[in-house]
Amino acid sequence: MTRESYASLQQKIEKEIQKLKKQAEALKAKQRTPVIKDIVRKMREYDITPDDITKAFSKTKETGKRAPNVSNGKSRGVVPPKYRHPETGATWTGRGKAPRWISNAESQGHSRDTFLIKPNNQ
Known part of the structure; x- marks a missing residue:
């Protein structure tokens, strides 16, 4: 295989990779749209503001843990041993x-x- 054919083959492969990446991004965007619509619908249903989401999301990022279960705005707390x-x-x-x-x-x-x-x- 000559140097030129290797370079052109590599270029074709890289173009195909870029094309596949764009297809993957389009598919992901297509799948995300209904999920986002569902999240917005539930936020409206439960009167959840974007600030509420930001606060909960930042708490999980800071601790590396899931957000605590919340009921009526109060944390459930630690369960005492039985x-x-x-x-x-x-x-x-x-x-x-x-x-x-x-x-x-x-x-x-x-x-x-x-x-x-x-x-x-x-």
């Missing part, structure tokens, strides 16, 4: 999959209630 291991002091809120120390105790015939944290007033 169960405590008497020896290790490990705790569990009672939400989600049970930790191994609970599962192991239950498989040995112990009741989950034996690990309940009792309120101070009782």
Whole structure:
């Protein structure tokens, strides 16, 4: 293959790449349009302002975490532990999959209630 044919082949490939990139961008824009319309419709339905979105979006960028669940403008907060291991002091809120120390105790015939944290007033 001569130097000229290599250069012309490379040029053809680069033109094809640019053409495909433009097609991909057009497809992406076409798919985004209905999504944006749906977001705007929901913002209107729930009286959400662009400032609300900006604040929520900046919070998730700053922390790297999802925005907290919000109900009536209030954060849900941290769930207090419901169960405590008497020896290790490990705790569990009672939400989600049970930790191994609970599962192991239950498989040995112990009741989950034996690990309940009792309120101070009782």
